[in-house]
Amino acid sequence: MKIEKKFGARVKELRLKKKLSQEALAHEAGIDRTYMTSVENGKRNISIQNIEKIIKALGVSFSEFFNDKGFKKK
Numbered sequence: 001m002k003i004e005k006k007f008g009a010r011v012k013e014l015r016l017k018k019k020l021s022q023e024a025l026a027h028e029a030g031i032d033r034t035y036m037t038s039v040e041n042g043k044r045n046i047s048i049q050n051i052e053k054i055i056k057a058l059g060v061s062f063s064e065f066f067n068d069k070g071f072k073k074k
Helices: 003-017 022-029 033-040 048-058 062-066
Strands: none
Touching: 003 022, 003 033, 003 048, 003 062, 022 033, 022 048, 033 048, 048 062
C-alpha cells in the first residue's frame, strides 16, 4: 500500500476514534475540508507541515500516530 493511503487510513481511524467529523478535524488543523477528504482517501502527497497540523489536531504525538501496524516494515 502506498504511503499516502496508509497515512490517510490512519488519519481516518484516529478521527473516527475521537468522534470528529472531517470538517471538525480540518477546522482544528487549519486546513480545508476538501483537502482533508483527499488526504484520507490517499490522494494527496501531503507536506510535512500539514502532517504536523493534522497530527496535532488529532491530539496525538508523532510516535503514537506512526506506531501503527500500517507503518511497520514487513
